[in-house]
Amino acid sequence: MSHLTHTPSSPAVFRIVDLFAGPGGLDVAAEALGHRVTGIEWDDNACETRAAAGMDTFAGDVRDYRAADFPHAQVLTGGPPCQTFTVAGHGAGRRALDEVLKYIAQLHDAVRSDETPWHEVEGTWSGISEELRLKAAEADTVKALKREVEATRSVTRKAVRKNLAEHGCSTEEIEIALKTLEAPLALVRRDADLKSLFDGLVSLEKSLDAHRVRLEELGDERTGLVLQPLWWVIERSRRPGLVPYEAVVLEQVPAVMPVWEEYEKVLATLGYRTRTQMMHTEAFGVPQTRRRAVLMARFGKTDVPELEETHHRYRPGGVPTASRDADRTDTPLWGADEESVGRRKRRRPKDPWVSMEAALKMAKDIALDLPDLDLPDRPAFTVVSNYGTGGDPAARGRRDHDTPSSTVTGKVSRNRLINKATNTDLPRFELAEAGVLQTFPVAYPWRGRDRSQQIGNAVPPRLALHVLRHVLEPELSEKEADARLEQAVAKLENWRPPSEPAKIRRREDLEGHPLTGR
Structure with a gap:
C-alpha cells in the first residue's frame, strides 16, 4: 500500500527486489513512481528505519537468499558494499579489483553457451563461493592472531617506555626510539633486559607486517558481495523454470565502474542491452555534489541511452545559472571524449543546480x-x-x-x-x-x-527516481517523461510515513510473500 498523499499514475507497475537496500533511498523513489519494492538489508539500524517508513524488508545477509526465492520480481536493483578498488598501481586495491574481475570472467565463461547445463553453471558459482569462504575463514584467523600480537606489542612498548624513563631518557628520545625500534647503544650494552625488549619489539613488528601482507592477499569479504547481483541475474537467466529480469539497475562509488563494465559483458551474453554512466548527483537536482557509478540494463531489444542531465553541474566559485540556456561547457561524462560530447544534441535546456x-x-x-x-x-x-x-x-x-x-x-x-x-x-x-x-x-x-x-x-532518492524512470519507462515521450518526473518529485518531497510500521521479515517469512510464489 502506498504512503503517498496521492496515488501516482504509472505506465506500468514493476515489482522490484533491492539488494543491500539500506534505509530506503531507492524504495521511496520507486514508491513515488508507483512501483513496489522488496528490500534485503542486513543492518538492524537501517531495518528499523525501513520499518518505520513502511518499506517491505527481509532482514539478513544477501548471501542467505537467492534469486529463486523471488521468482515474481521483475527488476533487480542494488548497491553492494564497496571496497577500495583502483586501476592504478599494484597495491591492495589493484589486487582486489583483479580478483573480482577474475571471478566475473569465470562466470562469463560458464554462461557463454546456452547449451551449458545449469548444474555446471551453478558449480562454477559454488566453486567461487567456497574459495571466498575459505579465504574469509583464514582472514578471521589471521585477524585474531594480529590482535594478539598487537596486544603483546602494546605491553612491550609500555615496558620500553618505563625502562628508558628510568634510564633518564627524555620523552622525545623515547618516542624516537620507539619509532626507529633502536635504543641508545650505550644503554643496550649495559641493560640486557632493555636489549631483550627491543629485540621483542622488532620481532613483533615483523609478525604484524606478515599478518598485514597475508590479509591483503586474502582480500576483502566484500568481494563476494559485489558479485551477488551478477549471480542473481545469471540465476534468473539460466536456472530452469525462471525468466530473466526485465531490467537491472546497480549503483556504487566511482571506483566500482570497472566492475560494472565487466558486468556489461556478461549481461550482453545473457540478452541485455546495457549502459554504464558516471552520474553527478547535483546534475539531477540533488543539492549535493556526489558521483555515482551506475549500471542500467534492459532485457531484449530495448536500448538504454545515456541519461540526460537535467541541471547544471556545480563548479567551485561559480553561480547557479538563472537562465535555462543550454550548457555546452560541461565536462565529458565518464568514458566520453570531447568530440562525442560535442556531437550529442541536448533535448532540453538545463535548470540551475539546487543549493x-x-x-x-x-x-x-x-x-x-x-x-x-x-x-x-x-x-x-x-x-x-x-x-x-x-x-x-x-x-x-x-x-x-x-x-x-x-x-x-x-x-x-x-x-x-x-x-x-x-x-x-x-x-x-x-x-x-x-x-x-x-x-x-x-x-x-x-x-x-x-x-x-x-x-x-544511502542512494539519493532523487537520483534513483531519475534512473528508475529512465530504465523502466523507455517508451515515454519527452513530454510524458517530464510530466512523470515533475509529479514524482512533488510526491517524493511531500511523502509521509505510514501510521503503523511495517513488519521486518526473515527468511522463514518467505512463505506467502507476493514475490515468492509460495
Whole structure:
C-alpha cells in the first residue's frame, strides 16, 4: 500500500527486489513512481528505519537468499558494499579489483553457451563461493592472531617506555626510539633486559607486517558481495523454470565502474542491452555534489541511452545559472571524449543546480505541517567539513549556503555551520536536514543507531527516481517523461510515513510473500 498523499499514475507497475537496500533511498523513489519494492538489508539500524517508513524488508545477509526465492520480481536493483578498488598501481586495491574481475570472467565463461547445463553453471558459482569462504575463514584467523600480537606489542612498548624513563631518557628520545625500534647503544650494552625488549619489539613488528601482507592477499569479504547481483541475474537467466529480469539497475562509488563494465559483458551474453554512466548527483537536482557509478540494463531489444542531465553541474566559485540556456561547457561524462560530447544534441535546456539554502527552505516549509518536526531558521551560513581537502587534514572543506552541499557522509553531523554575517557557530544540521540534502523527504523517519551513517550511505532518492524512470519507462515521450518526473518529485518531497510500521521479515517469512510464489 502506498504512503503517498496521492496515488501516482504509472505506465506500468514493476515489482522490484533491492539488494543491500539500506534505509530506503531507492524504495521511496520507486514508491513515488508507483512501483513496489522488496528490500534485503542486513543492518538492524537501517531495518528499523525501513520499518518505520513502511518499506517491505527481509532482514539478513544477501548471501542467505537467492534469486529463486523471488521468482515474481521483475527488476533487480542494488548497491553492494564497496571496497577500495583502483586501476592504478599494484597495491591492495589493484589486487582486489583483479580478483573480482577474475571471478566475473569465470562466470562469463560458464554462461557463454546456452547449451551449458545449469548444474555446471551453478558449480562454477559454488566453486567461487567456497574459495571466498575459505579465504574469509583464514582472514578471521589471521585477524585474531594480529590482535594478539598487537596486544603483546602494546605491553612491550609500555615496558620500553618505563625502562628508558628510568634510564633518564627524555620523552622525545623515547618516542624516537620507539619509532626507529633502536635504543641508545650505550644503554643496550649495559641493560640486557632493555636489549631483550627491543629485540621483542622488532620481532613483533615483523609478525604484524606478515599478518598485514597475508590479509591483503586474502582480500576483502566484500568481494563476494559485489558479485551477488551478477549471480542473481545469471540465476534468473539460466536456472530452469525462471525468466530473466526485465531490467537491472546497480549503483556504487566511482571506483566500482570497472566492475560494472565487466558486468556489461556478461549481461550482453545473457540478452541485455546495457549502459554504464558516471552520474553527478547535483546534475539531477540533488543539492549535493556526489558521483555515482551506475549500471542500467534492459532485457531484449530495448536500448538504454545515456541519461540526460537535467541541471547544471556545480563548479567551485561559480553561480547557479538563472537562465535555462543550454550548457555546452560541461565536462565529458565518464568514458566520453570531447568530440562525442560535442556531437550529442541536448533535448532540453538545463535548470540551475539546487543549493542547500533552497532545499532547506523547502523542507522547513513542508515541516510546518509536521507537528513533531521543528526545523531551525537558517541565516546565510558556511559549512566547514569534518574532512580535510587537497590531502591536508587541517584544510577543512567549506561550502556556502547558496551552493550544493559537499558529499553527505556518515560524519555529516560533525560538520560545523558558521553564520556568515557574525562568524559565530550555528546549530549543526538536524538529521531531517541531512536527509533532505540526500533528497529524502523531510518527514522520513530515521530510526535505530548510526543515523548519520545511514543517511551518508544511502542512494539519493532523487537520483534513483531519475534512473528508475529512465530504465523502466523507455517508451515515454519527452513530454510524458517530464510530466512523470515533475509529479514524482512533488510526491517524493511531500511523502509521509505510514501510521503503523511495517513488519521486518526473515527468511522463514518467505512463505506467502507476493514475490515468492509460495
